[in-house]
Amino acid sequence: MEVYLNGQFQGLNKAFISVTDRGFIFGDGIYEVIRVVQGSLFREKDHLERLKEGLEGIGIHPGEAKFEHLPEIYRHLLKRNDMMEDEAVIYIQITRGASWPRTHTYPEPAVSPTVYINTSTFTPYTKLHSKGAKTITENDVRWTRCNLKTTQLLPNILSRERAKKAGADNVILIRDGVITESPNANIFAVKNGILYTYPAINYILSGITRKVTFEIAGQLQLQAIEKPISEHDIHNLDELFLTGSTTDIMPITMVNDIKISNGKPGPVTRKIQQVYNEMLYEQNRDNHESE
């Protein structure tokens, strides 16, 4: 499999970065994941916008030309890796670059950011989409700039690993008594036909699929409100689901030992799943054909 690294297409097993790369030394970088269905990129523009905002947010400047070159690179990579026919994900990571000696402050003069892109085949989590996910709650110990999609992912890793050890599929993060999100997806609750989710502030990464979910709610004439869900209300919710670029719309049926409603995915989640799948698989194809 080939990847792209700093101007070169090469085998994954030949793609190496310097130990002085600030991505390695400091986690000083931003990343993005884009979903691909039969060569069509879902919400590509939104992902590129968020990538740009993240880079600006931490003062990494790859330059306009380099940034605008990205779509050409990952499309080329999808083709080279023969990933145009099935499902795939594109992973883009941009770090502040390699610099010696190690200094917390930005390198002076500025160094060229490291650009790493890979593509991989993807299999949707259809079983979890169908039967629902089991989750555990954990304190949200992350920093307070979760709105930036940085490679500072150790808290997310530790949470997901604990969930795995507990036999759960994902984690619901709790900050100040309310649900923020999961380590890799946003969370919506349904109560009396109304959707609730944490506001798009600095305590969550405002997902593209979260945005799409608001659009779908509009289409379905469902009210969707940015309002935190209290930890204490979990046992009273009608439905609960995750949204994310690789998670899709995934019902949550268990939170610790609490069954959500009757322990089966609810009707609102099902409707949203259905419309989402149409957008991802059907409209997406239309876009592709009209390109």
Place this chain on the structure above:
Amino acid sequence: MEVYLNGQFQGLNKAFISVTDRGFIFGDGIYEVIRVVQGSLFREKDHLERLKEGLEGIGIHPGEAKFEHLPEIYRHLLKRNDMMEDEAVIYIQITRGASWPRTHTYPEPAVSPTVYINTSTFTPYTKLHSKGAKTITENDVRWTRCNLKTTQLLPNILSRERAKKAGADNVILIRDGVITESPNANIFAVKNGILYTYPAINYILSGITRKVTFEIAGQLQLQAIEKPISEHDIHNLDELFLTGSTTDIMPITMVNDIKISNGKPGPVTRKIQQVYNEMLYEQNRDNHESE
């Protein structure tokens, strides 16, 4: 200059890691910095203990044999790089290793952790030790496991860069209205001859120099208390100083536009500096000679 990477001594410019290294992708690693004076390592055992605790804290297991091999490696490196005569620092970084495909949860089966060590010459910040540092305050936006010395250093980077742009030497981090620490050092205040510093809990990295400072306070018959310093009390403090392995004992003379006392390093800080320097430069030499 030579570095050590996964069993090999090699030139820094030839030391490369895979793009699949979890240190690069996730910031999934622990690091340590040890001060060296003429070939003698200051508080080596404390640093190795902290490194071990950090690795255990995030579930990275290099194995007993690999871990016990570290001192031999960095001593060898100090010699190869001709750093036995002057001052130097040893940098050790251990990540969870390289793994594909990218998964938040730990690789299964476990992969071999990446071990990277470098040494560099070091010049103490004598000017700042003498005249004192200017600082700015910032909200402490870091995660709540600051007791782990991980490579998740982006918040620290962003703070230090803003300080630099503001013409300051360092940052005082404020969480819930009190001083926690700086992005790369602990902070002590002096008021009426008593030392105060933030307790060694999850909101700070409990420094080796912080520990040494408590020992020095004991020798000098000064009371030292683990009690947070309120942001509102800054203007009333007699003295304020930073402690760290490369920071040493560094007086703080300015916080934003507030002068600490008369704007000059105070007598308690001076005494602690003096004893610390004796330990670092004199006792250290004795240890070395008695080895």
